[in-house]
Amino acid sequence: xxxxxxxxxxxxxxxxxxxxxxxxxxxxxxxxxxxxxxxxxxxxxxxxxxxxxxxxxxxxxxxxxxxxxxxxxxxxxxxxxxxxxxxxxxxxxxxxxxxxxxxxxxxxxxxxxxxxxxxxxxxxxxxxxxxxxxxxxxxxxxxxxxxxxxxxxxxxxxxxxxxxxxxxxxxxxxxxxxxxxxxxxxxxxxxxxxxxxxxxxxxxxxxxxxxxxxxxxxxxxxxxxxxxxxxxxxxxxxxxxxxxxxxxxxxxxxxxxxxxxxxxxxxxxxxxxxxxxxxxxxxxxxxxxxxxxxxxxxxxxxxxxxxxxxxxxxxxxxxxxxxxxxxxxxxxxxxxxxxxxxxxxxxxxxxxxxxxxxxxxxxxxxxxxxxxxxxxxxxxxxxxxxxxxxxxxxxxxxxxxxxxxxxxxxxxxxxxxxxxxxxxxxxx
Amino acid sequence: xxxxxxxxxxxxxxxxxxxxxxxxxxxxxxxxxxxxxxxxxxxxxxxxxxxxxxxxxxxxxxxxxxxxxxxxxxxxxxxxxxxxxxxxxxxxxxxxxxxxxxxxxxxxxxxxxxxxxxxxxxxxxxxxxxxxxxxxxxxxxxxxxxxxxxxxxxxxxxxxxxxxxxxxxxxxxxxxxxxxxxxxxxxxxxxxxxxxxxxxxxxxxxxxxxxxxxxxxxxxxxxxxxxxxxxxxxxxxxxxxxxxxxxxxxxxxxxxxxxxxxxxxxxxxxxxxxxxxxxxxxxxxxxxxxxxxxxxxxxxxxxxxxxxxxxxxxxxxxxxxxxxxxxxxxxxxxxxxxxxxxxxxxxxxxxx
Ligand SMILES: Nc1ncnc2c1ncn2[C@@H]1O[C@H](COP(=O)(O)OP(=O)(O)O)[C@@H](O)[C@H]1O
Ligand SMILES: [Mg+2]
Numbered sequence: 001x002x003x004x005x006x007x008x009x010x011x012x013x014x015x016x017x018x019x020x021x022x023x024x025x026x027x028x029x030x031x032x033x034x035x036x037x038x039x040x041x042x043x044x045x046x047x048x049x050x051x052x053x054x055x056x057x058x059x060x061x062x063x064x065x066x067x068x069x070x071x072x073x074x075x076x077x078x079x080x081x082x083x084x085x086x087x088x089x090x091x092x093x094x095x096x097x098x099x100x101x102x103x104x105x106x107x108x109x110x111x112x113x114x115x116x117x118x119x120x121x122x123x124x125x126x127x128x129x130x131x132x133x134x135x136x137x138x139x140x141x142x143x144x145x146x147x148x149x150x151x152x153x154x155x156x157x158x159x160x161x162x163x164x165x166x167x168x169x170x171x172x173x174x175x176x177x178x179x180x181x182x183x184x185x186x187x188x189x190x191x192x193x194x195x196x197x198x199x200x201x202x203x204x205x206x207x208x209x210x211x212x213x214x215x216x217x218x219x220x221x222x223x224x225x226x227x228x229x230x231x232x233x234x235x236x237x238x239x240x241x242x243x244x245x246x247x248x249x250x251x252x253x254x255x256x257x258x259x260x261x262x263x264x265x266x267x268x269x270x271x272x273x274x275x276x277x278x279x280x281x282x283x284x285x286x287x288x289x290x291x292x293x294x295x296x297x298x299x300x301x302x303x304x305x306x307x308x309x310x311x312x313x314x315x316x317x318x319x320x321x322x323x324x325x326x327x328x329x330x331x332x333x334x335x336x337x338x339x340x341x342x343x344x345x346x347x348x349x350x351x352x353x354x355x356x357x358x359x360x361x362x363x364x365x366x367x368x369x370x371x372x373x374x375x376x377x378x379x380x381x382x383x384x385x386x387x388x389x390x391x392x393x394x395x396x397x398x399x400x401x402x403x404x405x406x407x408x409x410x411x412x413x414x415x416x417x418x419x420x421x422x423x424x425x426x427x428x
Numbered sequence: 429x430x431x432x433x434x435x436x437x438x439x440x441x442x443x444x445x446x447x448x449x450x451x452x453x454x455x456x457x458x459x460x461x462x463x464x465x466x467x468x469x470x471x472x473x474x475x476x477x478x479x480x481x482x483x484x485x486x487x488x489x490x491x492x493x494x495x496x497x498x499x500x501x502x503x504x505x506x507x508x509x510x511x512x513x514x515x516x517x518x519x520x521x522x523x524x525x526x527x528x529x530x531x532x533x534x535x536x537x538x539x540x541x542x543x544x545x546x547x548x549x550x551x552x553x554x555x556x557x558x559x560x561x562x563x564x565x566x567x568x569x570x571x572x573x574x575x576x577x578x579x580x581x582x583x584x585x586x587x588x589x590x591x592x593x594x595x596x597x598x599x600x601x602x603x604x605x606x607x608x609x610x611x612x613x614x615x616x617x618x619x620x621x622x623x624x625x626x627x628x629x630x631x632x633x634x635x636x637x638x639x640x641x642x643x644x645x646x647x648x649x650x651x652x653x654x655x656x657x658x659x660x661x662x663x664x665x666x667x668x669x670x671x672x673x674x675x676x677x678x679x680x681x682x683x684x685x686x687x688x689x690x691x692x693x694x695x696x697x698x699x700x701x702x703x704x705x706x707x708x709x710x711x712x713x714x715x716x717x718x719x720x721x722x723x724x725x726x727x728x729x730x731x732x733x734x735x736x737x738x739x740x741x742x743x744x745x746x747x748x749x750x751x752x753x754x755x756x757x758x759x760x761x762x763x764x765x766x767x768x769x770x771x772x773x774x775x776x777x778x779x780x
Contacts, residue, residue, distance in 0.1 A: 257576045326550040333506055333545075334565050334615060335538035348555055424599040425554050 003222025005127050005209045011226075015233060016414065023421050035417050042413045047099075049405035054098055057398045058091060085111060085394075098398075107399030112391040118399035121384060126403070127210035128198060129380035132299055133369050137358075140304035140311060145347075145354065148315025153342050155320055163312060171309025175368050179302040179375035186298060194295050196377035205288040213296075216288035224278050231271050231278075239267035299376045306368045307361055314357055318350040325349075352423045359415030363408050452479035453622060453655055454503070459516035461495070461502050461679075464509075470727045472498040472511070474679040477753065480623070485649055485656045487670030487687070489663060489702070491723050495679040496659045500625045503657070504541050505533050521622070539569040542616035546628040548608035552600035558611055559596035562586070565618045585614045589644065606637035610644065620652065627659040642669055663706045667691055672767055675699045678724055678734035681753055682772050689765040695756055696773050697739045733774065745774050752777065 020039065024032050082088045086097060101108065107118035151163040170178075187195040199205065199212055207215050208222065218225040242263035250256035322328065323346050331341050370382030377383065381400055388396035461473035472495045480486055488496050501507050503518060505525060518525040520541070525533065545551040552561060562582035566573055573581075583593045589610040591603075600608060609629060616624050626645070630638040646669060649656055658670055666673055666687065673690045675683040675698065683696040694700045704717040721738035724730055730737050736746035753772040758764060 257574055260576060261574070326545055326547060327553040329506070329508070330543070330545055330551040330612075330615075331553065333504060333537055333543045334568065335534045335536070336564065336568050337534065340568075345553055345556070349553070352555070423555065425601050 003208050003214070003218055003225045005123065005211070007222070008209055008211070008214075011229065020417065023417065027421065031420055034420050038413055038416055038420075042409055046406055046409045049409060050099070050102060050402045051095075053398060053401045053405060054095060056401075057394060081111075102402065107402065108395030110393050110396050112393040112396075118395050121396065122381065122399060122403050124210065125379065125381045125384045128378060129366075129369055129373070129382065131198070131211045131213060131296070132303065132372065132378055132380060133365060135296065136300045136303035136369075136372075137365060139300060140308045141358070143304065144308045144311025145315050145351070148312040149319050149343065149347055149350070151312070151316045152319030152323060152346075155323075160316075164316065167309040167312040167316075170305050171313075173305075175302060175306040175371045176375050178305060179298070179372055182298050182302055183375070193298055194291075198295050198378060199288065199292050200295075203288050203291050205285055212288070212292040216285045216292055217282065219283055219285050224282055227278055228275055231275050235271045235274075236268060239264045239271070242267060299372050299378055302375065303365070303368050303372045306372075307365060310361065311354065311357070315350060315354060318353050319346055322346045322349045352419065355415060355419045355422065359412045359419070362411045362415070366404050366408060450481060453482040453521065454480040455517070455519040456480070456503070457517040457519065459499070459502060459518070460514045461498050461507060461511060462514050463511045465727060467727050471729065472679050472726055473502060474729075476516075476679070476681055478674060478681060478684070480655060480657065481672075482622070482655050483649070483653045484671045485646070485658055485669055487666035487673040488657060488659045488676065489661060489666055489673060490676035490682075491702075492661055493723050493726075494676045495726075496661075496676055497627050498679075499676070500543065500627045500657065500659050503623070503625060504537050504543060506537070506543070535569065538565060538615075538621065539619045540621050541623045541625065542619075542621040544609070544612045544616050544624060544626040544629045547632050548605055548612050548629075549632065551612060552608060554600055556599075557596070558586070558598055558600065558603070561611070561615060562596075562618055565615050569619050581618070582614075585618060586611070589614050604637075605633055606641065609633060609637075609641055613644065613648070617648065617652070617654075621654075623655045623657065625657045625659065628661070629658075630660070630662075630665065638665075645669065663703065675702065678729055679726055680734060680772060681770070682735065684753075684768070684770040686766040686769075689758075689763075689767075689769055693758065693762050695769070695771040695776060696735075697741050697775070698735050701738075701740075733772070741775060743774060745779050749779075 020035060024035050027035065079088070086094060089097070098108075105119055107122070109115050109117050110121070147163050147167075151160040154160045183195055186193045194200065205212065205215055206219065208218075209215055214225070243260050246256055246260040246263060250259065323342070325346075328341060328346055331345050332338070336345070369380065370385060372378065373380045373382030374386050381404065385397060385400045387393075388400060456476060456478045459473055459476045460471065463470040463472055476499065488499065490496055498507065498511065502513055505513065505518075507513055513526065516526065520536070525536065528536070552558075556564075559579060559582050562585065563575060563578040566578040566581060567575070579596075582596060586596055587593055591607055591610055591614075595603065595607065600611075603611065612629070613624075630641055633641060642665060645656060645658075648654055658666065660666060670687050672684065672686050674681055675690070675696065677698050683690065683694065683699045685693075685695075690699065691703065694703055701717070701719040705719055707716055719738065720740075724734055724737070730747070732745070732747045732749050733739070733742075733751055736742045739746065751772055751774045753770050754777060756769050756771050756776045758769070
């Protein structure tokens with residue numbers, strides 16, 4: 001079995017690395033130094049974040065050991081447990097231990113319930129959170145940006161007013177309340193969708209990656225998954241080289257002109273055909289897939305609604321501003337069709353500030369994920385954190401929050417770099 | 429309106445550039461443009477009629493706020509809300525542009541009438557490469573041209589304008605102001621438009637770059653028989669470059685004449701004031717003439733001649749009735765003008 005959560009992580013980091021290398025190789029010297037600085041800066045940033053988490057945990061009121069012991073427990077026993085956990089060491093020793101452990105991927109061991117390594121628990125829960133967060137973010141972006149752009153195009157007309165008011169309304173609803181209401185209507189009243197969880201317990205499904213959508217599509221060998229992955233992320237982008245190749249190596253001739261345009265397209269069609277052929281060899285677990293999707297709908301909608309208001313308003317405001325720009329008016333004066341002016345020229349320029357907002361909203365997205373997971377008993381990192389807090393399981397909360405911090409730091413870094421990469425004006 | 433391009437007129441025609449002879453390329457008739465404002469409609473262009481001839485460089489001057497840009501945009505029907513062309517005809521090549529549906533009008537913009545905007549810094553899309561701009565401009569109007577062919581034309585064009593073809597791969601911010609303005613000309617020329625409207629196109633350039641830019645415009649006009657409408661508040665540029673000059677005041681034409689006549693024998697008191705207030709380096713520290721008053725508020729303009737409150741020679745009739753824009757004949761000892769000399773002033777018209 002090639003397809004595991006671990007291999008997925010390695011694959012994604014590999015892709016990110018490739019992208020960074022590409023950007024460094026292709027970018028201007030200033031972009032290059034920006035990327036390198038930004039990547040290097042992430043290290044102290046993560047360090048500060050985990051330090052804050054550490055300090056925060058120390059100043060929290062309540063004693064984790066006493067609180068889980070019955071009153072009147074032998075104080076020597078308590079002392080022995082404290083010693084075992086290293087809680088009686090001076091704080092700087094604890095801090096050094098914490099940091100060195102973290103570097104080795106050791107986040108300590110739960111002190112409540114089953115005493116399992118926190119890192120192991122995170123590895124188990126992270127896929128669920130990812131399965132919730134990524135589709136929600138995509139849904140939110142697609143919905144938010146398109147309706148924001150549409151509203152801007154209909155500035156001051158009824159659709160604009162409706163979208164604007166709708167965005168404020170949605171934005172002002174607390175996320176857990178929204179989740180509860182959706183549950184009430186669609187699960188309890190109408191009975192269309194399951195109330196909670198990721199998959200019904202009676203559905204058999206082998207969990208390789210624990211990202212259930214992937215598991216139910218790629219039920220057996222991960223080979224297909226890897227092939228599809230490579231074809232889509234490496235093969236498709238390669239179709240862009242043909243224009244350059246033809247221009248450089250073939251003589252000026254009508255047929256090479258034809259090739260220049262069509263070689264790339266043929267390449268894409270071939271890749272897509274291959275993907276299609278591979279997909280024929282898949283044996284998806286349809287029942288599981290359907291079940292998983294049904295479980296995903298409500299949490300996904302809840303989480304994306306929580307953030308969509310910001311994106312609608314930002315896209316709209318930016319777009320209205322962009323549509324006033326001289327270059328937009330100049331494009332119209334050149335006879336560029338209105339649709340192209342709005343949805344290509346203006347939207348492309350609007351997209352850049354939105355990208356920074358995505359970076360800024362990642363933290364809020366994860367916070368929303370914690371709330372959503374709690375509402376829908378979605379067994380991800382959020383639920384793990386909540387349980388950890390309720391049980392005063394020190395290491396678990398500390399490790400969980402630190403993991404979130406690292407995730408946020410990395411995503412923000414990627415967004416910043418992508419922003420610099422896309423916007424030709426940025427020069428650091 | 430026709431899809432086919434009319435062939436550039438022959439050299440023979442060009443020699444008549446200064447004359448009002450021949451069929452005008454564009455005839456503007458009774459043009460009214462209004463902006464809806466909170467305090468009522470603002471009449472930015474009022475009952476304006478004007479002929480534009482092929483191959484001429486027509487200077488359009490006047491204080492700022494007198495409606496020059498509005499007129500320029502109106503010629504392409506590019507007035508954005510809250511503005512609106514409320515009345516008038518724009519007869520271009522035999523067709524009234526005002527009667528065209530928007531989709532047909534779009535085919536005129538950029539292909540037959542183009543515009544060079546004031547600020548080359550902001551008039552190019554910052555995330556679009558220079559070649560993409562030009563290729564798009566060509567292919568929007570002629571989709572049958574392949575990208576490769578369009579690019580080849582872009583290279584030709586940009587080299588003609590004195591920019592290296594390598595620059596095509598740059599983004600706008602990588603070019604200097606002068607280069608960007610030349611790119612703007614390139615965009616305007618990409619489809620060999622008949623009329624190019626340059627609205628304060630040199631305002632943001634330094635003097636030397638400006639001079640080069642103006643030379644280039646003149647060369648291109650001579651080479652391609654372009655018709656250029658040069659909107660500016662810089663009288664010097666007009667004196668240097670224009671064949672004919674239109675002086676606008678408060679949304680109306682005050683005076684039209686060929687450049688020599690206008691500068692040497694201005695008739696309208698406004699033109700006279702305007703010319704006197706041009707700084708001149710030869711002057712030995714004389715106080716610059718400053719025209720009294722300021723342009724009127726166009727929401728509630730003065731009745732009669734809109735200039736009368738500021739006019740040193742105003743008569744009772746001036747406040748009561750608007751004069752016509754009528755031809756004047758040269759006074760004693762003045763040479764015959766090269767083209768019709770029109771003045772919008774009671775001083776030169778009979779009245780009871
Ligand atoms: N978008 C607009 N809304 C309201 N009034 C406008 C607008 N644009 C221009 N105007 C008014 O129209 C008049 C003419 O403006 P404009 O054509 O820009 O003059 P110029 O180019 O000669 O400086 C001015 O009085 C100006 O205030
Ligand atoms: Mg202006």
